[in-house]
Amino acid sequence: MDKCYKSRFLNINPAEKTFLVHRDAYRDPEVFALEQKKVLHKSWIALAHEAEIAKPGDFITRTVVGKDLVLNRDRNGVVRGFYNSCRHRGAAVCRDRGGNSKSFVCPYHGWVYRDDGVLVSTGSPEADAAFPDGFCDGRTTLLSVPNLQQYAGFYFVNFDPDAQSLESFLGGAADCLQMISEHSAVGMEVISGVHEYEINANYKLLCENSYDGYHLSSVHASYVEYLVETMKGSGMELKPVGAARSFGHGHACFEIAIKAGRAVAQWIPSMGEKVREEVEAKREEVIARVGEERGNVICDTHRNMVIFPNSVINDQQSVLVRSIVPTAYNRMMVRAWTLGPIDESDTLREIRLDNMLSFLGPGGFATPDDVAMLELCQRAYEATDVEWNDFSKGFSAEEITREGAEADLYDELQMRAYWLEWDRMMNA
Numbered sequence: 001m002d003k004c005y006k007s008r009f010l011n012i013n014p015a016e017k018t019f020l021v022h023r024d025a026y027r028d029p030e031v032f033a034l035e036q037k038k039v040l041h042k043s044w045i046a047l048a049h050e051a052e053i054a055k056p057g058d059f060i061t062r063t064v065v066g067k068d069l070v071l072n073r074d075r076n077g078v079v080r081g082f083y084n085s086c087r088h089r090g091a092a093v094c095r096d097r098g099g100n101s102k103s104f105v106c107p108y109h110g111w112v113y114r115d116d117g118v119l120v121s122t123g124s125p126e127a128d129a130a131f132p133d134g135f136c137d138g139r140t141t142l143l144s145v146p147n148l149q150q151y152a153g154f155y156f157v158n159f160d161p162d163a164q165s166l167e168s169f170l171g172g173a174a175d176c177l178q179m180i181s182e183h184s185a186v187g188m189e190v191i192s193g194v195h196e197y198e199i200n201a202n203y204k205l206l207c208e209n210s211y212d213g214y215h216l217s218s219v220h221a222s223y224v225e226y227l228v229e230t231m232k233g234s235g236m237e238l239k240p241v242g243a244a245r246s247f248g249h250g251h252a253c254f255e256i257a258i259k260a261g262r263a264v265a266q267w268i269p270s271m272g273e274k275v276r277e278e279v280e281a282k283r284e285e286v287i288a289r290v291g292e293e294r295g296n297v298i299c300d301t302h303r304n305m306v307i308f309p310n311s312v313i314n315d316q317q318s319v320l321v322r323s324i325v326p327t328a329y330n331r332m333m334v335r336a337w338t339l340g341p342i343d344e345s346d347t348l349r350e351i352r353l354d355n356m357l358s359f360l361g362p363g364g365f366a367t368p369d370d371v372a373m374l375e376l377c378q379r380a381y382e383a384t385d386v387e388w389n390d391f392s393k394g395f396s397a398e399e400i401t402r403e404g405a406e407a408d409l410y411d412e413l414q415m416r417a418y419w420l421e422w423d424r425m426m427n428a
């Protein structure tokens, strides 16, 4: 793109190296209603990890982008995604957050659905007799979501019947998911417990914040000081080296090499001698399994990634997934969960969880400060008449047309990649 581009939401001037986003994208309820249809219901949305439905009969219920869903593994091992609504008069057929069951019984009039979604009873033989013959022979089933696919163990849904495949949607971002699955030779598990909290801000503000290197030194100075303290006397320095990267389709990440310790698998003294052998053995195992170059990337680098439009994956000292549920133009619910190798020792697991909580937990060094900033921005979008946000830091016209563009870690390439895709879908 070497000419100026202007839409309702973007104002890009390559000659002047400016990239502006209109604040209506965060503050207008009508825009939010439109983006549900044009963006959120036409993109692949992260739903769960396969470890959550490992055994036949396992199920979870979840709300994503305004849709209530049941995800389960049926008695034959097939993973299925249903809308959580009875085909009779609509009640949710499953009110538990998760469990193991061979059937779902609607609480209203007692319709019984097998774990493959097929209706097997309308409540009693008398009720069955009052319906047309063959009513329970497979004609009436729970409605399945149009698309359910998994990549590297991460299940995604897409509500657009004409959606492209998940793998082609993920593009270069797929490898970041693959790398997480390679943390362990025996598989990853979802660690029990989830953080759920609400933020009074548009969901895109959290996406932007999640791979924004620019705010680290201003908002998270106390965490940087803490890290320096934990590395004192180790002979190691805290010098992040890295880059921001766009993967196409609006996905992007920043990747940094940093000696801050990783449960997989970079040992530093503050982790303690007790786990040194385990972490070093794990590192050797990873490198032997995937090769030295890739193994070093897995063990030594952190990736903060946004899978467009609402999934955040922080592959840092620990792995945290934030599934963002946009609930209004100015409100979101965050569901944060974490993964670890199945065979991890209790001590290393404790270190992993401590690391996750200390920075990304709801009361950690990062989250409360970040939330305060997001709410400060949202408030100003709604309470002032200023029209445009500025994402020009490090902008070059070339990045718009180049696949896999890279930029300085502290630039705003990641957000521009997001906004270009969002604008494209809104105008489609």
Ligand code: FES
Residues within 6 Å of the ligand: 086, 087, 088, 089, 090, 091, 106, 107, 108, 109, 110, 111
């Ligand atoms: S609404 Fe489910 S049985 Fe009537």
Ligand SMILES: [Fe+2]
Residues within 6 Å of the ligand: 209, 215, 219, 220, 366, 370
């Ligand atoms: Fe932050």
